[in-house]
Amino acid sequence: MAGEIVALAGGIGAARFLEGLVAVAPPERLVVIGNTGDDLELHGLYICPDLDTVAYTLSGNVDPEQGWGMAGDTFSCLEALARFGAETWFRLGDRDLATHLFRTELLRSGLPLSEVTRRIAEALGVRARLLPATDQRCRTRIQTDAGVLDFQVYFVQRKAEDRILDIIFDGAGQARPAPGVLEAIHGASVVIVCPSNPLISIGPILAVPGIRQAVCETGARVAAVSPIVVGRALNGPADRMMRSVGLRPSAAQVAELYRDFIDVFVLDRLDEAEAGEIEAMEVKTVLTDTIMKDQQAKVSLAQATLRALEP
Secondary structure (H helix, E strand, C coil), X not given: CCCCEEEEECCHHHHHHXXXXXXXXXHHHEEEEECCCCCEEECCEEECHHHHHHHHHHCCCECCCXXXXXXXXXXXXXXXXXXXXXXXXXXXXXXXXXXXXXXXXHHHCCCCHHHHHHHHHHHHCCCCEEEECECCCCEEEEEECCEEEEHHHHHHHCCCXXXXXXXXXXXXXXXXXXXXHHHHHHHCCEEEECCCCCCCCCHHHHHCCCHHHHHHHCCCEEEEECCEECCEECCCCHHHHHHHCCCCCCHHHHHHHHCCCCCEEEEEHHHHHHHHHHHCCCCEEEEEXXXXXXXXXHHHHHHHHHHHCCC
């Protein structure tokens, strides 16, 4: 299989899948288009949680237990900030802070997020190409009974306990795909939607005008890997969020959300009963183990996905 592998990615689930993918395909062939809907400003710093999780994972720097943040990090700065009454609900380690300081300084100098992301990935030793979906601000807001909340306030500070009324991609209408995004999709040999929350990890990427259309029109075969197993999310609140907005938390429902552009849908063996419903959408199904409990499981899932995309 020649050519570039393009992956649409959120945070932890996507990063674990990509960790398996770069073990079976040359990392230089991989282009990762990352979610920026989770981005936030805190303590005067510009923070990109999903882009950083992917970069830390692919460079071998991620905290293996949490799946986010840097391995072996300390929290002395955050503890010092707490003495001044500063917000500490968003856990930023000392080494992690260096990334945000560097990013913020470059953004203030006028560089776009795509160039800043390239420099961060290169400095960390990431061999894949990591692109933000957009250089413009396109933020995920959650409409709840308590009002409209920034995504990280809803997810981290309030522990995703509010009832969701709507999901808003603030700024999506004015956003443009970052340089290289559309070219990568159109020129790809295969496109893979990683096992990420379809609503708030993949949703903001597809909401940037031109990206969903490009995935629909690409000549590459497109696969998606289910983030739901037996009605539960493998990571994060996808199942609760889907239920809250009137969707079934199921593999088949995720396939339905992507049915206009996917050729292949990878789901767990435990969800075999849903394969017929997905195939009725004229989408090929692949049953395999999707729970990435260790490196071998990540590798096996990546291999199964790539095999399914072969002509």
